Amino acid sequence: MKLRLSLLAVVGIALWFLPYGLGPYAIHVVDIAIIFALLAVGLGLAMGVAGQINLAQVAFFGVSAYAVAILTARAGFGFWTAAVLAMVATLATGMVVGIPALRMQSHYLGIVTLGLALAFTNWVTNAELSGGAEGLGGIPVPPMFGIDLFSEYLYYYLELIVFAIALGFGMFVVRTRIGRRMRAMRDDALAAGAVGVEIPRLRMLAFAIASVYGGLAGVLYAGLIRYVAPETFSLANMFLLLAMVIIGGRQSLLGCVVGAVGLTLVREALVEFATYAQLAFGAVVVLMVVFAPTGLAGIPARVRRRFSRGQSALARAQLQPFAPSDVGDSRPESLAEPPPDLVASDLVASDLVASDLVASDLVASDLVAQRTSVARTGAEQAEAAARMILEVAKVTMRFRGLTALDGVSLAVREGEIRGIVGPNGSGKTTLFNIVSGLYRATAGKVAFDGEVVSRKRPYELSLLGVARTFQNLRLFATMTVRENVLVALDRSRTAWAWRYPLWPVGVWRGDAWLRAEADRLLAAYGLSEFADVLPSALPYGIQRRVEIARAMAGRPRLLLLDEPAAGLNADEVEQLATIVRAIRASGVTVVVIEHNMGLVMSLCEQITVLASGRVIAEGTPAQVVADTAVIEAYLGDARMLEAMT
Amino acid sequence: MTDLVVEGLSVHYGAVRAVNNINFRVPAGHAVGIIGANGAGKTSTLRALMGLVPRSSGRVSLGGKDLTGVPARHMVRHGVGYVPEGRHVFPGLSVEKNLLLGAYTRKWRTQTSEPLAEVFELFPVLAEMRGRLAGALSGGQQQMLAIGRALMSRPRLMLLDEPSMGLSPKLIADIARVLARLRSEGIGLLLVEQNAKLTFEVAGGCLVMENGEVAMEGASEQLRHDPRVRKVYLGM
Numbered sequence: 039m040k041l042r043l044s045l046l047a048v049v050g051i052a053l054w055f056l057p058y059g060l061g062p063y064a065i066h067v068v069d070i071a072i073i074f075a076l077l078a079v080g081l082g083l084a085m086g087v088a089g090q091i092n093l094a095q096v097a098f099f100g101v102s103a104y105a106v107a108i109l110t111a112r113a114g115f116g117f118w119t120a121a122v123l124a125m126v127a128t129l130a131t132g133m134v135v136g137i138p139a140l141r142m143q144s145h146y147l148g149i150v151t152l153g154l155a156l157a158f159t160n161w162v163t164n165a166e167l168s169g170g171a172e173g174l175g176g177i178p179v180p181p182m183f184g185i186d187l188f189s190e191y192l193y194y195y196l197e198l199i200v201f202a203i204a205l206g207f208g209m210f211v212v213r214t215r216i217g218r219r220m221r222a223m224r225d226d227a228l229a230a231g232a233v234g235v236e237i238p239r240l241r242m243l244a245f246a247i248a249s250v251y252g253g254l255a256g257v258l259y260a261g262l263i264r265y266v267a268p269e270t271f272s273l274a275n276m277f278l279l280l281a282m283v284i285i286g287g288r289q290s291l292l293g294c295v296v297g298a299v300g301l302t303l304v305r306e307a308l309v310e311f312a313t314y315a316q317l318a319f320g321a322v323v324v325l326m327v328v329f330a331p332t333g334l335a336g337i338p339a340r341v342r343r344r345f346s347r348g349q350s351a352l353a354r355a356q357l358q359p360f361a362p363s364d365v366g367d368s369r370p371e372s373l374a375e376p377p378p379d380l381v382a383s384d385l386v387a388s389d390l391v392a393s394d395l396v397a398s399d400l401v402a403s404d405l406v407a408q409r410t411s412v413a414r415t416g417a418e419q420a421e422a423a424a425r426m427i428l429e430v431a432k433v434t435m436r437f438r439g440l441t442a443l444d445g446v447s448l449a450v451r452e453g454e455i456r457g458i459v460g461p462n463g464s465g466k467t468t469l470f471n472i473v474s475g476l477y478r479a480t481a482g483k484v485a486f487d488g489e490v491v492s493r494k495r496p497y498e499l500s501l502l503g504v505a506r507t508f509q510n511l512r513l514f515a516t517m518t519v520r521e522n523v524l525v526a527l528d529r530s531r532t533a534w535a536w537r538y539p540l541w542p543v544g545v546w547r548g549d550a551w552l553r554a555e556a557d558r559l560l561a562a563y564g565l566s567e568f569a570d571v572l573p574s575a576l577p578y579g580i581q582r583r584v585e586i587a588r589a590m591a592g593r594p595r596l597l598l599l600d601e602p603a604a605g606l607n608a609d610e611v612e613q614l615a616t617i618v619r620a621i622r623a624s625g626v627t628v629v630v631i632e633h634n635m636g637l638v639m640s641l642c643e644q645i646t647v648l649a650s651g652r653v654i655a656e657g658t659p660a661q662v663v664a665d666t667a668v669i670e671a672y673l674g675d676a677r678m679l680e681a682m683t
Numbered sequence: 684m685t686d687l688v689v690e691g692l693s694v695h696y697g698a699v700r701a702v703n704n705i706n707f708r709v710p711a712g713h714a715v716g717i718i719g720a721n722g723a724g725k726t727s728t729l730r731a732l733m734g735l736v737p738r739s740s741g742r743v744s745l746g747g748k749d750l751t752g753v754p755a756r757h758m759v760r761h762g763v764g765y766v767p768e769g770r771h772v773f774p775g776l777s778v779e780k781n782l783l784l785g786a787y788t789r790k791w792r793t794q795t796s797e798p799l800a801e802v803f804e805l806f807p808v809l810a811e812m813r814g815r816l817a818g819a820l821s822g823g824q825q826q827m828l829a830i831g832r833a834l835m836s837r838p839r840l841m842l843l844d845e846p847s848m849g850l851s852p853k854l855i856a857d858i859a860r861v862l863a864r865l866r867s868e869g870i871g872l873l874l875v876e877q878n879a880k881l882t883f884e885v886a887g888g889c890l891v892m893e894n895g896e897v898a899m900e901g902a903s904e905q906l907r908h909d910p911r912v913r914k915v916y917l918g919m
Contacts, residue, residue: 057744461853462808462827463808466772467821509849510822511769577722578769579722604722605845607719607915609915662815671853672853673852674852
């Protein structure tokens with residue numbers, strides 16, 4: 039930390055004294071470089087961090103610069119008034135450009151944003167308002183308390199301050215909640231949704247952030263050059279910007295800055311050989327993508343990873359035993375003592391939850407009332423009083439002619455451990471996908487705690503209290519084990535983003551609290567040793583446990599486990615059983631798909647057997663294994679069963 | 684004559700030894716199992732044999748032919764079939780295309796139709812789903828597809844990493860029968876499994892790995908009755 043601070047101080051001082059050593063043209067080049075660096079940071083945030091391909095960054099830049107030009111030169115506004123309005127206009131543009139991202143991703147999104155950028159250049163080239171191909175001049179020098187910003191030397195300091203704040207803010211975003219969720223979304227949008235990340239809003243937010251950086255760059259450009267023309271915002275410059283971000287390293291904001299400054303200087307040096315410079319940029323980009331996909335910024339990390347693997351001894355490490363007491367404990371304690379800055383939003387949140395609960399309680403108690411009126415004996419009454427937390431009613435799922443589920447109904451009591459078994463391809467995972475909102479059932483209804491949730495999205499279900507693991511593991515690949523857990527632990531919403539500009543200290547404190555909470559959770563699951571490791575470096579069985587810890591981090595009320603014992607040996611299966619029992623003891627209902635019959639028999643009170651998309655049996659473990667239909671469809675003949683499981 | 688011989692195999696990730704100087708052989712028509720806890724180095728061993736992770740030392744030969752420096756993409760031509768942990772089927776291709784890719788090294792249609800028919804006979808459900816995208820199969824069906832794909836090249840040696848993962852008890856029994864049949868046809872099998880019962884059933888001999896080393900080895904019958912193995916791997 040000390041080293042970093044002193045390094046920062048040295049860089050700061052060097053940048054402060056930089057203009058003293060530069061001639062008038064050199065300072066102009068540096069001023070331009072800073073503007074490109076701002077643009078590159080914005081693009082890096084949208085593309086590298088949030089994974090949203092954005093080829094409209096140069097258009098954001100243009101909207102802002104043109105807005106300043108038109109408002110000052112044509113409408114007679116003062117510079118700073120125009121600048122504020124320009125920022126608003128750019129932000130609005132960013133939101134509009136972000137709309138397609140709700141429906142499409144990757145290269146499709148690239149094409150759409152490119153189209154929007156083209157539309158912008160066409161408009162400014164042809165519209166009279168924007169001065170056509172000749173461009174628009176007459177922008178006043180920005181007034182600044184008597185400091186003459188006509189001097190490009192003094193303008194440099196304005197840019198430097200704005201840039202330092204913008205970069206610091208960007209790095210702050212990346213390292214805290216919003217940025218972490220964006221990275222999770224980039225790595226695996228589906229798994230991110232399943233742990234409660236509001237995918238659509240977060241995508242919009244990524245574009246909004248990129249547009250703010252574009253807007254700042256545009257305002258600074260307008261004040262510096264005081265003249266705007268279409269070619270500044272052309273596609274050629276968009277691709278130059280893209281090259282800066284890719285060469286520098288799109289996942290690292292500092293990398294983006296290095297790329298932007300470096301390429302601006304290189305371009306300046308090669309200004310007499312413009313054609314060859316273009317060719318060379320293209321070649322370098324291709325080489326970077328092939329040999330160093332994480333860019334210049336990624337190279338130190340790649341080297342470090344090579345060696346740090348050795349120190350962390352993770353290949354040697356084995357699963358630590360599970361500390362069951364901590365799982366139950368973490369809940370009431372953390373609810374009782376939220377960090378001070380969270381109180382306000384939590385109160386609002388818990389109010390909402392409370393009203394939801396009241397509503398669903400009414401429904402549930404209605405159901406209970408109906409049942410009790412029918413019930414006669416005491417035993418029946420006791421059973422009826424137990425709440426159904428999950429009710430699946432006649433759910434059918436068809437995929438293009440294949441019926442994966444055919445009128446499946448089941449109800450799970452609160453606090454139960456329910457097993458779901460069945461032959462491969464019988465629709466077990468499909469059922470989980472429907473309950474967790476990944477699929478929408480063709481017909482039928484799913485109710486969670488009395489509320490119909492059939493049409494809810496995965497993140498909505500996650501926020502209601504449904505968590506799951508994935509059969510084939512979906513951990514966020516470029517995030518450490520701790521960060522994987524942090525994404526799920528963080529229950530703040532995207533709307534919470536207002537705190538970033540207005541109350542960053544609160545964001546920072548909240549994050550420190552989250553980290554402490556994550557470390558406790560990892561310790562409880564015996565995963566502390568792996569906290570700083572990427573999941574891909576861990577054996578399968580350990581990755582499975584990370585998935586369970588991640589699912590539990592969201593404090594769910596219903597946990598869906600898809601083949602949690604796959605890839606575990608008998609000893610590890612024992613530990614898994616302990617974990618699942620402790621999870622249930624903390625008040626969470628568990629539904630588990632599993633082929634390890636030993637585990638299912640010892641763990642579950644009730645087992646539902648699916649075959650060819652239908653429920654063929656349901657009952658206690660003893661009843662189910664004695665069922666001839668189950669033996670025929672699933673277990674196979676008894677002798678082989680004895681030998682194999 | 685297609686014995687797999689492994690001598691002094693080590694794998695390092697950075698400074699840590701994931702696999703430390705292990706030696707074993709898999710005679711033609713025999714099956715050898717590797718069991719051990721998560722993190723013991725089983726998967727690293729298979730991946731190193733296949734050339735998917737760099738070996739830091741050791742020699743590998745198959746049928747007397749040295750395969751030490753052969754890259755992964757050429758191992759298939761030398762008669763090694765590989766079923767990776769976690770399936771890794773090609774989700775955007777049909778079941779049939781996935782299988783045909785397994786026979787990539789076999790040039791002619793006549794050479795692929797026969798193994799294709801055999802795979803469909805082994806796993807009838809794959810024949811039913813031959814036109815469906817592999818990504819749309821259930822987890823267990825994808826596992827069958829991964830095994831079938833490895834068989835398409837008519838390997839002399841199969842490296843199987845957790846073939847029973849995600850399969851129903853009935854299918855695990857089927858897999859045991861399939862593996863026994865392959866063995867009887869003279870194919871060598873190296874089987875990494877968490878299901879120790881399946882391993883003991885299929886493999887005549889087993890290695891027990893711990894911390895990257897071979898902690899125990901012996902005939903399956905003998906290991907099956909070893910009290911330590913019973914407790915840790917059989918849960919008794």
